[in-house]
Amino acid sequence: MQKRVKTIEETNLLAMEFVKMLKGGETIALIGDLGAGKTAFVRGCLAAMGFEGAVKSPTFTVMNEYDVDFGRIQHVQHLDLYRFTLADEIEAMHLGDLHAPNAIMFVEWPNVLEEELIRPDIEVRIEIEEEGRRIEIAGDRFQLAG
Amino acid sequence: MRILGIETSCDETALACAEFQDGKLTTLWSDIASQMKKHAEFGGVVPEVAARLHLELLSTMLQARKDEIVTVDAIAVTAGPGLKPALRSGIEAAKTLAWTLQKPLIAVSHLEGHVYANWLDQRPPALPALVLLVSGGHTELALMGEDGSFTLLGETLDDAVGEAFDKVAKMLSLGYPGGPAISKLAKEGDRAAFAFPRGFANEDHLNFSYSGLKTSVLYTLRKHEDQLGDLTFRANIAASFEAAAIDALMIKTRKALEKHEVKSLLLGGGVTANGLLRARTAELADEFDVDLRLPELKLTGDNAIMIAAAGAFHLEHLSNPFTLEARSTWPLGS
Numbered sequence: 001m002q003k004r005v006k007t008i009e010e011t012n013l014l015a016m017e018f019v020k021m022l023k024g025g026e027t028i029a030l031i032g033d034l035g036a037g038k039t040a041f042v043r044g045c046l047a048a049m050g051f052e053g054a055v056k057s058p059t060f061t062v063m064n065e066y067d068v069d070f071g072r073i074q075h076v077q078h079l080d081l082y083r084f085t086l087a088d089e090i091e092a093m094h095l096g097d098l099h100a101p102n103a104i105m106f107v108e109w110p111n112v113l114e115e116e117l118i119r120p121d122i123e124v125r126i127e128i129e130e131e132g133r134r135i136e137i138a139g140d141r142f143q144l145a146g
Numbered sequence: 147m148r149i150l151g152i153e154t155s156c157d158e159t160a161l162a163c164a165e166f167q168d169g170k171l172t173t174l175w176s177d178i179a180s181q182m183k184k185h186a187e188f189g190g191v192v193p194e195v196a197a198r199l200h201l202e203l204l205s206t207m208l209q210a211r212k213d214e215i216v217t218v219d220a221i222a223v224t225a226g227p228g229l230k231p232a233l234r235s236g237i238e239a240a241k242t243l244a245w246t247l248q249k250p251l252i253a254v255s256h257l258e259g260h261v262y263a264n265w266l267d268q269r270p271p272a273l274p275a276l277v278l279l280v281s282g283g284h285t286e287l288a289l290m291g292e293d294g295s296f297t298l299l300g301e302t303l304d305d306a307v308g309e310a311f312d313k314v315a316k317m318l319s320l321g322y323p324g325g326p327a328i329s330k331l332a333k334e335g336d337r338a339a340f341a342f343p344r345g346f347a348n349e350d351h352l353n354f355s356y357s358g359l360k361t362s363v364l365y366t367l368r369k370h371e372d373q374l375g376d377l378t379f380r381a382n383i384a385a386s387f388e389a390a391a392i393d394a395l396m397i398k399t400r401k402a403l404e405k406h407e408v409k410s411l412l413l414g415g416g417v418t419a420n421g422l423l424r425a426r427t428a429e430l431a432d433e434f435d436v437d438l439r440l441p442e443l444k445l446t447g448d449n450a451i452m453i454a455a456a457g458a459f460h461l462e463h464l465s466n467p468f469t470l471e472a473r474s475t476w477p478l479g480s
Contacts, residue, residue, distance in 0.1 A: 034360070035361045054301070056305070057306070060308070061229065
């Protein structure tokens with residue numbers, strides 16, 4: 001599906017629809033330029049899952065973790081591979097160990113390296129337009145109504 | 147007494163030793179891997195993250211200082227906040243040393259380390275103090291009480307100020323790290339050329355937001371795409387951005403100084419190397435008649451001597467060398 005959003009409120013509404021479709025265990029790739037609103041989308045998802053605290057950019061911290069209580073989803077990992085320059089560095093993080101049926105993982109800049117290191121179940125592409133953003137959501141094992 | 151400091155929370159692998167006597171802290175030695183790797187003994191490029199995760203770098207550094215390490219009286223290690231696998235490298239090394247040398251182990255907050263950098267090799271700052279921490283990963287205002295306790299007053303709700311510098315530098319195709327590159331370009335530009343937003347300027351709370359500033363710069367660059375190669379345009383963007391970024395810090399620091407009576411203003415973190423920030427905080431400190439402490443330039447980035455320094459003030463809070471664990475989040479004051 002794809003949707004055009006003009007305001008952050010519209011992004012948040014889309015995020016609300018999006019998280020309802022999650023079953024737990026998904027890896028979600030976030031693709032878009034600097035300033036496209038990748039973290040803003042994650043913030044919307046976390047808010048929709050009832051998380052009330054600040055959702056900060058993971059660019060420097062690499063990974064931020066959140067505890068939520070949203071159906072089967074209890075943990076949310078928010079990663080950013082933007083600063084990585086070597087595949088070894090990403091492999092050394094043992095991202096596979098973080099996988100759990102009650103956790104979902106958002107990954108910003110999953111394609112920062114040429115090698116395919118992350119196999120996302122869902123891709124969220126955000127493009128900056130003249131007015132607002134175009135958000136496209138796709139996934140092989142995943143069908144979003146709308 | 148001598149305190150060993152170990153830091154592996156972020157990009158640097160660092161090891162240092164401080165002497166703590168009569169309330170004064172003196173640097174004995176301070177090694178940082180990203181600098182040391184230039185030395186022949188390491189050879190080639192060291193992939194920092196991988197190296198720190200595999201403990202190789204730290205092992206080499208510990209080996210190089212082994213004669214000095216056996217003389218320490220306590221071991222301080224960064225236990226958070228940071229990436230857990232990275233933190234664990236330092237923590238496991240510290241636990242092993244503490245057990246084998248039978249010395250006390252102290253878990254230190256990386257953020258407190260940045261604050262205590264202002265105690266090193268100088269007269270200790272007077273408390274209470276207002277603390278402003280500014281780096282790639284942090285933007286925080288806190289109150290440090292006379293007893294050394296911290297109360298968080300405000301923090302960024304999205305991007306950190308240093309991250310904004312790096313991302314705007316990236317948009318302008320300047321190098322990494324972005325801070326110095328932006329500041330250099332800004333010197334040639336007009337700070338008032340573009341009216342970029344100051345996050346939460348009119349809100350009474352003391353939180354920060356840099357995401358809007360980043361997006362505003364992005365929109366301006368997209369709108370003037372044809373001028374991207376023009377030096378004056380680029381310099382004006384850099385200057386206006388830098389002014390907005392530093393202004394936003396000053397607006398909240400001023401509000402905090404109005405609300406809280408303090409004796410010192412303590413700065414910490416990588417962004418404290420910024421010239422405009424240094425100048426503006428000096429003006430503010432004069433106006434409010436508080437003692438401004440800025441870390442020496444070599445201590446603005448991550449290092450282990452600041453961890454040893456913070457450890458000196460937590461000798462009564464020892465950790466168990468069998469159970470100490472990394473904390474991915476550890477807000478000041480908790």
